[in-house]
Structures are given as structure tokens and as C-alpha cells.
Amino acid sequence: MLHVAEAARVSVATVSALINGTATVSPELSQRIEQAIRDIGYKRNAIARSLKMGTTRTIGLTVPHITNPFFTDVVSVIQQAFDRAGYAVMLCCTDEDLNTQDDQIRLLLDRMVDGLIVARVGDGAILKAIVDDANVPVVLLDRLCEGVDTDAVVLDNQRAVFDAITYLIDLGHRRIGYITGTSDISPMHDRMAGYREALQAANLPIAEELIRFGNFHEIDGYNATMQLLSAHDRPSAIFSANNPMVIGTMKAIRDIGLSCPEDISVACFDDFRWSDVFQPQMTTVAQPVQAIGEQAANLLLDRLAGNREAPPRKLVLKGRLMIRDSCRPLRAVVQSVSA
């Protein structure tokens, strides 16, 4: 900018005024300055600007795994929304690891991001501390955080799983395997509650041996399914509370020589792009990824626009059960119905 000012024989203040439109500058000088900008190929240095202004027009976004199709989609929507608003987004993947997450959030705050969207991991203690003393607006995505009272957009997970499990029960299933991630994050906790609620509502016993915990990964779903299927009284249906794990479930079913839906019904959380193309077409709980991403972005953009004092807003969206053909009625039930 100094060079531009010299070339146009004006002060840097005038150049700045013209560029930002913060003060009127005469047509004559405007022209000289614009010419100089073109000649020199001047680009404003956003870092210097950020230092002075105290704002970077950059936000941080952390998700556990970007390869989880739910997060892929949400990240995509969020990125687009902020792009439209002229913000850059720094993406971090925490790999479901608490320390990684802490490091990354610190990294983002060091870089003075203007705001944070966090699909958190682990317990909320450090997140809370970080959020409290850095005074950037934070919106929680997908996962609430005890003690962190801030904007959030989540799904009504309990209801969504309740609906899915109830659907399986209506098909005649009585022993329904349930594969979940570790329950220290709210969605897993709430989904489990939905499972239990549905069984109770149908007066079915809750068999703890049918509930299997994994660490969100395909291999965990595989192992859990193997255990479920090799038990002597195996379930007739399996619900996987997370998308990557259901792949493991399907592989285990295949490897053990069974087939879905003939021998065992399967449903899972999170829709994916291939759901209705390949066989079996998977019955899933679809999250409104577009809405989730947009709402999260809007909440944060609203704060960034200056609305800092409004009380925390918690948006709860509804999932939708996408019934396809990976779940079949149990024969016994079909008979009793036709009897």
C-alpha cells in the first residue's frame, strides 16, 4: 500500500480510504490511485488488516471424521454458506480424539478465527474452558456439550431411533441388536435412549447382551456384529447407530454366510448417497444435512454480525426414517397376521 501511495503521490490514508470507501476521495486522486494499484498489482494484505481490525473473516470447523458421509455433507454445506458470506473456513478433523481436538481448537484460536463450529469429541471440560475464555462465538454441531451453554444444532436423536426401532418391532422383530459408539457424546446417549424407549413402549425386555459398543469405525461394527451373530440366540435385526459401523455390519453378515434382508434385517443411522442404488437398499434414519449445515452457519453468522448478547439458541431438527428394503417382516408375524 505504501508503494501504491508513493506511485499515486498520495498518503496511505487516502489509499485506504479509497479501497474501503470509508471517506470520499476526489475523482482525480481516485483515478491516480486505481492506476497505481493496477500497475503495481497491489493486493491488500489480509493479515495486516486482521491484526489491526481484530477480525480475520475466518472460522474454524472441527469434525471427528470427514469421511463419515454425514460430516462430509454437513461440512460441504457449511463451507458453501461461509464462502457466500466472504469467510474462509479452516477445517480440522479430530479423529474422535480428545487431545487432537484440544490442540486443533487451540490452533484455531491462536489464528484468531472469528468463530467456531464444533462437532465435539470426548468430555466437554477442556472445550468448556477454551470456549469460556476465548471470547469467540461457538456453535455446537450434532453433539451437545454438558456445561457449555452456547448455540447448537442437533437432531432429535432419541425420537429418530425410537421411530426406527418401533418400525422394526412392527415388522415382528423381538430381538434387535443395537450397535453404538461410546456413549459419552450426546447423540449416542440419546439414540440409545430411543432404543430403550421403543422396546419399553412395546413391552419388550431389554437384553443387555444385544447392545454392543464400538468406536465409530467400520471394524468396530464388524466385530460387534460378529459377536451378535455368533451368539446362540442371535437377533433377527440389527440397528447400527452410526454409518461407518454399518459397513462393518454388512461385511460381517456376508462373511458369516448370511444375507440381508433374508436372514437378518439391518437399519442404520445416517443416509448415504448410494442408499437407493445398490442392494439391499438400506433402511436408514436420514438427517437433514442441508438444514443442519445451513442452520449452524446461520447461527454463527448471526453472532458474527454482532448479535452477541442473545441467549444461546438450541435448534433441534427431526430425522426421517427412509424405509427401503433391508428390513423384512419376521415370518412368524406374517403368519400370525394372515391367520
Add this chain to the structure above:
Amino acid sequence: MLHVAEAARVSVATVSALINGTATVSPELSQRIEQAIRDIGYKRNAIARSLKMGTTRTIGLTVPHITNPFFTDVVSVIQQAFDRAGYAVMLCCTDEDLNTQDDQIRLLLDRMVDGLIVARVGDGAILKAIVDDANVPVVLLDRLCEGVDTDAVVLDNQRAVFDAITYLIDLGHRRIGYITGTSDISPMHDRMAGYREALQAANLPIAEELIRFGNFHEIDGYNATMQLLSAHDRPSAIFSANNPMVIGTMKAIRDIGLSCPEDISVACFDDFRWSDVFQPQMTTVAQPVQAIGEQAANLLLDRLAGNREAPPRKLVLKGRLMIRDSCRPLRAVVQSVSA
């Protein structure tokens, strides 16, 4: 930092020296400073540091669509690699749009990213201009760019498609539909070349009506397939040069009342996580996403480490044909073989 210095009764220079380890500071002062840092909860301002140092420890990454599973995986790997190296990554999705890409690259350069990894879009003119005058290292990902002579990691696309088409030919297919994205980017161009080469090598005619262009999206694959299948002399196999489009292909096949692989064989570029779980298990050309991401990251990290003068390095990796069961031998061939 000023506050810390005052609290510890030292100069800011000493604080800086301690924090960065750039000079020895006596145990006594060290302790006072560390205490002050803790008391105040001081965090170094990375923006101010960047301004002074001329480096942000941030890189920019642009891809056309993060929801394309190839890019999802590569982005994931790249993000991890830079995270390990202490870099942040700004992610941009260009949506296959040239103007968007230009805007985003400018946005990134304004923010003084230290380097750029670009899976480009459109023609390379502006990209070239941008890359030339911003003097940040750039590595091209997946797609080369005419006139931009810089580090790159790409696939041997021609060979990969050659192998896939040859496989189909060996199965007895003679009329093989080919669905591609617009050929102004190198992978599409090279893949097409592989298609033509394979047909020529087998002395088969190249029927231009079997070649369909789309814009990388599912709907384009759908439309292209509809056209191919409603022609009077329809192909017995279809190869889709891009992953999202193959979903459209499968939907079109279903909607038109055919089935894969019984009525028509299908193969496509880019493997996906569900390939071997659902039916038909798709025969694909798998890219070594892990290697691609790591190599791209390494090339850039090497430049960032100071190796600016080395001549441009172009890494060409090999694809791998994953034969599953979405392609069947043509009956005629089976008969002639058994005859």
C-alpha cells in the same frame, strides 16, 4: 505479551526470546515470565506473528466437490498430514466453477497462505496468472494444468482406463458406453484417451454415439445413461469416468427396468467405501488415495521447508482395477469360448 512483560518486569524481547527459545534467558527471569504467562493466560497472537514473519503456517486446499468420495478421502489425508506438521488448512470447494475457483484462490492468497494445493477447474489461464505472481508454492492435485509448470501428483489415468476397458473387451463386450465429464481437465482427457486406445488395440470401432459428456454430477450420469440405453443398438457395458455420475447410471438402469450385471455391465472410476458390501459389488478403478494425499502434502511441505529451487516434480501414480461383479461375460463370448 506486553502485559506479560510488565508483570514479569522484563522487556517484551525477553518474553519473546523465552517463548521461541531464540536466546538464552536466565532461570530467574524464565520463572517470572512463565508465572506471568500462567497468571495472565497469555496466548501468542498468531496473526501478529504472521505479519512480522511473513508466514502463516496455513495452507489453502481447493477441490471441486468434497462430496465426491475421491476428494473426501484425499482431503482427509491431506488435512491429517498438515495437522501433524503444525499447519492449518483452509478448505474451499469450487463446485467445478471457474469463477468460484478464482475468487477462492484470491481469498486464500489474500490471507497469505504459505502454500496451495489445487484440484483445479476450468482452463488454467487465470490459475497460471495467479500462481505466477503470488510466489507461494503450488501443487496441483489430480488435474494438471497446461502452462502451469509446478509440482503435481496425478494418476496415470489413461493406463487405468485402458486396463478397465480392456477388461470389458476381454469379457466379450464390443459396444461399450463411455460417460465422461467435460474434457477440459486432464484426467477426463486422459481417461478418454485410454478408452480410445483400448478399443483401437482390440481393433474395435470407436462409435462416437457411445460417448456421452456430462458435468460430473449424478444427474448428468443419469441422463447420459438414459440416452445410451434408449438407443436402438444399446451398449452391453457402460464405463463411467467419474464416481458421482455412476450413481446416476445405476439409477437410470433401474428406472428403465434393466438390471446390472444381468442386462448390462457397469464399471466406473474411483472406488468407494461401500463397493464390496452392496450388490452389485462394483468393479472400479481405485485410486491410491492415501498415497496421493500424502505425496501432495509431502511435495508442498518440502517446498515450505525451504526447497524452493528444485525443478517441478510430477508424480504419476498407478490406479488399480478392482474386479468385482458388476461386469459379466457376454453370452456370445462364453459360447464361443466353450465351443
Add this chain to the structure above:
DNA sequence: AACGCTAATCTAAACGTTTCGATCGTGTCA
């Protein structure tokens, strides 16, 4: 005792902006 050497510390400039307040013509009004 004077000197030079080293280690520890400090002062101040610089990075590239924004912006407050000052300055300087110019035209208007009494």
C-alpha cells in the same frame, strides 16, 4: 587497574494495515 570477552537483557524499528485528529483550501454568509 585496565581491558576484552561473553552472556543476558533491553531498546526500538519493522511488518502492512486502519483510523483519529489535524491541516489546508475553498466557498458561503453576515
Add this chain to the structure above:
DNA sequence: TGACACGATCGAAACGTTTAGATTAGCGTT
């Protein structure tokens, strides 16, 4: 004609660091 307001422009400080070079103190040599 003098006072005054106003519009255009500028000078300089500030944002929070890093770092070159200056300063100081301590210590061993001669």
C-alpha cells in the same frame, strides 16, 4: 472582508509480534 463550515487530504499512532543491534554486568587476563 473576516469568520466559519465543510470537504479532501494527510501525519502518525496503534494492532502484537520478531529481531538487529545496543547496553550492561560479570569475569578472567595481562
